[in-house]
Amino acid sequence: MVSPKVKSGLFMGFGATMVVIGAVMVVYWPPIFMSQLQRMMILSEDSMSFSIWRETPIPMFLECFLFNITNVDDILAGKNVTLQVAEMGPYVFRETHLKTNLSWNDNSTITFFNERWWHFVPEMSNGSLSDNITTINPVIATVAYTLRHRNALLNMFVDGFLRLYHRNLFLTANASAWLFDGIDDPVIDIAEQFPNLPINIPFDKFGWFYTRNGSIDYDGAFNMHTGASDFSQLGNIMEWRYSNRTAFRGECGKVQGSTGELWAPELGQPEVYIFASDICTYMILSKDKEVRVQGIDGVQYAANDSVFDNGYRYPHMACYCDEVRDGNCLPPGALNVSECRYGAPAFVSLPHFLNADPYYPSKIEGLNPTSEHNFRLSLEMFTGMPLAVAAQLQVNMLVRHVGGIALNNVLPDPDTLVPMFWFRQELQTTPEYAAQARLALRLRYWVPYGLIALTVIGVILLVPGIIILFKRILKSSETRPILSESSSEESTNAAQ
Structure with a gap:
């Protein structure tokens, strides 16, 4: 015992x-x-x-919605009508990413290129890539926008030249050509023979994603922090295309934010920064609400009316408005990305001009912005794991009436931001990775x-x-x- x-x-x-x-x-x-x-x-x-x-193992999909102009005949007839559009799609593509040409640097950063592939998924799409879409001709709009400060006599000569190859401002092509295959245009072919022209189009065709499928260098080189010397900087882009600045001036031209794949643990920050090479700048997403994805609690960050502001509502964002280059800047809600799109009058907004100034949708019939069109990102706070992403942006072309180029000046309003297409890049964590996180x-x-x-x-x-x-x-x-x-x-x- x-x-x-x-x-x-x-x-x-x-x-x-x-x-x-x-x-x-x-x-x-x-x-x-x-x-x-x-x-x-x-x-x-x-x-x-x-x-x-x-190599992102989670399935990703790119959904593309193209806007078809439905009242071209009335516009060409000179009737004072509002531009009418009908949304077509989505045309869905399976997307894969691969980081290539990796270089590990001594300052706790890594330099890499992003190789991306898209494969059409017909069973998930609403429509066929052979669908015809009619909208404005981006080449004509770009030529006119480039010459907006030139004298009328030169512009009249250019107008005559454009009329040799184009009957009017509008262009019809199938969805495949608008997106990945590209559209032939003789103006581009001729411009290639004259390198000193004010128009610099480094492609032989026009297409929203032309030459991007499988390209290693289209997105440019990224220099990203590995988090080794400062864990809070994990995933932050330090340089893009070997520079820590973009075309925008002041604070707006800083290269900063994550590309959305790697995040240091977020502990309830009021906002997060996303660097988007397609728009040559970063976006600030604000804390929106708490969410639950695959049984994991997280926080959703979303765009608000500060995104694509240019000083109208938020004075510190006036650096997105270049009055020397643009004259009177357009109202907030659409970001002028012409400087990083070879001079083309391209403006980026949220789909259907969500959160934008009423100035834009007032000129267009057929738009229906909803909260589902918003740019959203959900993160698990303690691991920084992305739970769900809905990266959504709309590409628009500014058709500005330019003296002497009558071919371009057919829309009722002298300054119309025409919605061309919008895309949604969407992914959600899989049950396998959710189980690991849990x-x-x-x-x-x-x-x-x-x-x-x-x-x-x-x-x-x-x-x-x-x-x-x-x-x-x-x-x-x-x-x-x-x-x-x-x-x-x-x-x-x-x-x-």
């Missing part, structure tokens, strides 16, 4: 060990968890995040509870151990004689 002394020792030994381990680990578990998380997420050739970042989150949340439970059990074991010890002490005090026999005999002998 185990003696009380041994029982007390066992209870107190195990109890004290559990209390110490539990209490110490409760304090140190959060930094231990963050340390392990950083080890997995900091980009290196042997980190868990590397393979996921280099496991990491369980470790973060449940381990401290387990350690607290361990501490409580240790305290519970300590209590009986202490009680047994006190009982032994009290019992030994009660049974021990005040004077022992040896002490009495010694006292008697001493007296004699």
Whole structure:
């Protein structure tokens, strides 16, 4: 039978060990968890995040919606009518990304190129790539916009030249040509023979995604922080096309933000920055609402009316308005990206001019902006894991009446931003990756509870151990004689 002394020792030994381990680990578990998380997420050739970042394993789809102008005849007849459009699509493409030409740098950054492929998915599409779409001819609109400050006599000569090859401002082609295959235009062929012209079109065809399928260098070189020296900078773009600035002036020209694939853990920041090479600048998405995706709680960030503002509502964004170049800048809600689109009068907005100034949709019939058209990003806060993305933008062409170029000046309004197409790049985390994230989150949340439970059990074991010890002490005090026999005999002998 185990003696009380041994029982007390066992209870107190195990109890004290559990209390110490539990209490110490409760304090140190959060930094231990963050340390392990950083080890997995900091980009290196042997980190868990590397393979996921280099070739996105989550299915991605690009949905393209083209706008077809339905009242061309009335416009050409000179009737004072509002431009009418009908949305066609979506034409859906499976999208794959691969980071290539990787260069690891000494300053905790990596330089890479983005190779992207798109494959048409007819079963997910509404329509065929052979569908014909009629809209304005971007080449004519670009020539007119480029010559808007030239004298009328030169412009009349250019107008006559354009009429040799084009009957009017409008162009009809199938969806495939508008998107990836490209459209032949003799004006482009002729412009290639005269390199000193003010128009610089580095392509032999026109198409919204022409030459992009499989191209390594179309998006340009990116220089991104790996998070090694500063984990909070993980995924942030430091340079694009070997520069830390774009065509925009001031703060608007800074290269900053994530491309959307890698994020350091976000702890409820009011806004996040996304760098979008297609528009040569960054977008600021504001905290919108809490969401739940695949059983994981996260926060959704979304565009608001500050996106594509140019100083009208938010003075600090006036750097997106270049009055020297543009004269009176257009109202907010559409970003002039002509400087990074070879001088073409391209403007980017949210689909259907969502959140834009009423000036734009007032000139167009057939638009129906809804909250579903908004640019959205959902993140899990403690791991920085993207849960869902709906990257949505609309490309518009400005048709501005220019003196002397009558071929271009047929729309009722002298300044019309014509919606050409909009796209949605959409992805959502898969059950497989959601399960991994849930496991990491369980470790973060449940381990401290387990350690607290361990501490409580240790305290519970300590209590009986202490009680047994006190009982032994009290019992030994009660049974021990005040004077022992040896002490009495010694006292008697001493007296004699």
